[in-house]
Amino acid sequence: MSDLILTPNIDGVDDFYAELIATHEGLSDADSQALNARLVLVMANHIGDRATLSQALAAAALKSEE
Amino acid sequence: MFDDRYTLAYKLYPYERSADQDKDTPVRHPVVVMGGGPIGIATALDLGLQGIPVVVLDDHEGVGMGSRAICFAKRCLEIADRYGCGEPMLDKGVVWNVGKVFHKDDQVFEFNLLPEEGHKYPAFINLQQPYFESFQIERLRELQAQGAPIEIRGKNRIDNVTVKEDHVVLEVSTPDGPYTMEADWLVGCDGASSPLREMLGYDFTGKVFQDSFLIADIKMKGDVDFPTERWFWFEPSHGEGASMLLHRQPDDVWRVDFQIGWDVDRKEEMKEENIRRRLDAFLKGVEYDMVWSSIYTFQCKRMDSFLQGRVFFAGDAAHQVSPFGARGANSGMQDVDNLGWKLGMVIEGKAPESLLDTYNTERVHGADENILNSTRSTDFITPKSAMSTLLRDSVLALSEHYEFARPMVNSGRLSVPCTYDGSALNSADALDGPARTRPGSPCPDVPLGDGYLLSKLGNEFILLTIDTDAPDEIEESGITVRRLALSTHDDPSLLLKERYLGDCPAGVYLIRPDQHVAARRPNFDENQIRAAIRRATGKE
Numbered sequence: 001m002s003d004l005i006l007t008p009n010i011d012g013v014d015d016f017y018a019e020l021i022a023t024h025e026g027l028s029d030a031d032s033q034a035l036n037a038r039l040v041l042v043m044a045n046h047i048g049d050r051a052t053l054s055q056a057l058a059a060a061a062l063k064s065e066e
Numbered sequence: 067m068f069d070d071r072y073t074l075a076y077k078l079y080p081y082e083r084s085a086d087q088d089k090d091t092p093v094r095h096p097v098v099v100m101g102g103g104p105i106g107i108a109t110a111l112d113l114g115l116q117g118i119p120v121v122v123l124d125d126h127e128g129v130g131m132g133s134r135a136i137c138f139a140k141r142c143l144e145i146a147d148r149y150g151c152g153e154p155m156l157d158k159g160v161v162w163n164v165g166k167v168f169h170k171d172d173q174v175f176e177f178n179l180l181p182e183e184g185h186k187y188p189a190f191i192n193l194q195q196p197y198f199e200s201f202q203i204e205r206l207r208e209l210q211a212q213g214a215p216i217e218i219r220g221k222n223r224i225d226n227v228t229v230k231e232d233h234v235v236l237e238v239s240t241p242d243g244p245y246t247m248e249a250d251w252l253v254g255c256d257g258a259s260s261p262l263r264e265m266l267g268y269d270f271t272g273k274v275f276q277d278s279f280l281i282a283d284i285k286m287k288g289d290v291d292f293p294t295e296r297w298f299w300f301e302p303s304h305g306e307g308a309s310m311l312l313h314r315q316p317d318d319v320w321r322v323d324f325q326i327g328w329d330v331d332r333k334e335e336m337k338e339e340n341i342r343r344r345l346d347a348f349l350k351g352v353e354y355d356m357v358w359s360s361i362y363t364f365q366c367k368r369m370d371s372f373l374q375g376r377v378f379f380a381g382d383a384a385h386q387v388s389p390f391g392a393r394g395a396n397s398g399m400q401d402v403d404n405l406g407w408k409l410g411m412v413i414e415g416k417a418p419e420s421l422l423d424t425y426n427t428e429r430v431h432g433a434d435e436n437i438l439n440s441t442r443s444t445d446f447i448t449p450k451s452a453m454s455t456l457l458r459d460s461v462l463a464l465s466e467h468y469e470f471a472r473p474m475v476n477s478g479r480l481s482v483p484c485t486y487d488g489s490a491l492n493s494a495d496a497l498d499g500p501a502r503t504r505p506g507s508p509c510p511d512v513p514l515g516d517g518y519l520l521s522k523l524g525n526e527f528i529l530l531t532i533d534t535d536a537p538d539e540i541e542e543s544g545i546t547v548r549r550l551a552l553s554t555h556d557d558p559s560l561l562l563k564e565r566y567l568g569d570c571p572a573g574v575y576l577i578r579p580d581q582h583v584a585a586r587r588p589n590f591d592e593n594q595i596r597a598a599i600r601r602a603t604g605k606e
């Protein structure tokens with residue numbers, strides 16, 4: 001299957017970032033953490049591919065090759 | 067009774083008694099501009115080039131000390147070029163492409179802007195604001211010598227304005243005492259704290275950011291070979307603040323900008339020893355002279371409407387943004403670019419007054435875009451919550467390892483001109499051409515054998531035809547539109563085709579005097595083009 005994309009891939013990245021911050025606005029720290037956790041799971045399901053998910057986990061841990 | 071509020075860098079328009087001061091009845095002028103900053107002077111250049119008489123009143127006698135703006139973007143320079151003063155700015159300015167981003171003193175990545183080829187002007191230059199303004203005034207003097215009806219009066223302070231049905235009455239103070247004058251139209255370019263806005267009681271609403279910036283312009287001594295790059299620190303230890311910026315200006319001067327927080331003792335921070343303490347912490351042994359320093363705070367605000375009866379507002383008087391992304395003077399220049407031709411046509415009776423309403427709609431759109439962009443940069447640099455900080459720091463951490471996160475790092479987005487999508491002056495897009503030249507867009511430049519496209523467009527309505535026929539001139543309800551005929555055979559760089567045709571074999575563009583596209587079609591259709599001219603001048 002395809003490799004994890006680590007080059008820019010979001011059109012209108014500033015809009016996305018602003019929306020992400022706005023989604024957290026007004027939440028307590030605990031609610032914010034929970035939101036992030038749900039977001040990870042939703043995105044993981046969307047990606048689906050097991051190998052890509054493993055690469056993503058390694059990338060987030062800053063362990064993968066550059 | 068008439069003290070300067072700031073120190074002058076250059077005294078370019080000393081007070082002279084004007085004939086108006088000796089008249090028994092107030093003299094009426096078609097246009098008076100309040101304020102001789104970069105935006106007021108640009109207004110005078112625009113109108114003067116059209117032959118519209120204009121008087122600029124400024125409460126000082128020249129250009130203020132202190133650099134303030136240093137980044138001037140492509141569109142701003144293109145507008146200056148249209149006025150005839152872009153080239154000296156480019157010659158004097160510093161062009162940079164490489165930037166470095168640091169987090170807590172460690173470099174996280176380096177980038178190269180890799181500017182798009184084929185433009186007369188770069189994405190932006192660094193130039194001290196007093197130079198920018200001096201080149202404008204030099205051009206103003208040159209136009210005056212050629213007979214352009216421009217007047218500039220130093221130490222003429224507008225103290226009171228009364229708005230009448232079809233004119234305004236101005237009470238002006240001078241070193242020789244007060245006088246009264248009248249204007250059919252008043253353009254308020256009197257800066258962020260606009261006394262005009264106050265006098266007329268208009269609101270200026272938005273956000274005030276609780277932060278202050280300490281700026282130091284320094285000149286390195288000896289042979290220091292600092293690169294011509296933009297360095298930006300998030301949370302530097304040596305700045306003791308949220309961010310810090312290092313940028314090169316002409317004359318070996320460097321701008322250092324420390325974001326130092328809200329609760330600061332200004333007097334204490336402004337002491338040279340304290341500024342030097344911050345500078346020395348990262349310059350480590352380099353010797354330098356202090357050229358200028360200042361502390362400023364900022365806000366993102368705008369007026370509800372930039373047009374109030376006979377009074378326009380332009381530049382900082384109409385809107386103010388944070389410094390991230392250099393949008394102040396750059397957007398003010400676009401205000402003038404937009405207003406100039408519309409006001410000129412209305413004064414000459416070539417367009418209805420309703421055309422002026424589109425100055426408001428188009429430029430409010432521009433101001434909102436700028437405010438949005440600079441607010442986002444501010445929120446990234448100074449996150450407002452714990453989660454926002456965590457996300458920001460995660461972006462920085464990832465950006466050190468992965469390219470994808472780098473575009474998310476927001477230390478100010480480059481000022482780009484806005485496209486007037488949905489403007490009442492646009493005709494429906496009838497060409498299946500590139501999106502960047504759709505109606506409402508500013509024309510992108512293109513190299514042509516002996517120069518550049520934008521220089522050939524000039525200051526009037528133009529019918530640009532590419533590989534297709536049309537009459538050399540069209541006259542529609544008092545507006546003359548000249549044709550500029552180009553061919554892809556004279557397009558060695560292929561950029562004319564790329565930027566204006568895409569896959570289409572030919573194209574016809576109706577271009578406004580401010581070089582924005584009003585309409586485009588695959589071929590010349592007389593009825594459609596006439597309708598587009600009427601629409602672009604507020605007649606449909």
Ligand SMILES: Cc1cc2nc3c(=O)[nH]c(=O)nc-3n(C[C@H](O)[C@H](O)[C@H](O)COP(=O)(O)OP(=O)(O)OC[C@H]3O[C@@H](n4cnc5c(N)ncnc54)[C@H](O)[C@@H]3O)c2cc1C
Nearest residue numbers: 101103104105125135136137224257381382392394395396
């Ligand atoms: C630290 C700093 C950095 C900046 N960096 C950038 C940058 O990199 N790029 C950028 O594009 N912008 C930048 N800006 C913003 C830029 O400086 C302003 O947007 C620009 O000066 C606005 O021009 P203006 O003509 O509207 O107003 P001003 O330059 O403020 O001019 C207003 C004029 O009106 C006159 N006036 C006021 N009251 C009266 C009166 N009653 N009668 C007559 N005259 C009057 C004043 O004396 C003055 O000459 C920066 C600003 C600051 C403070």
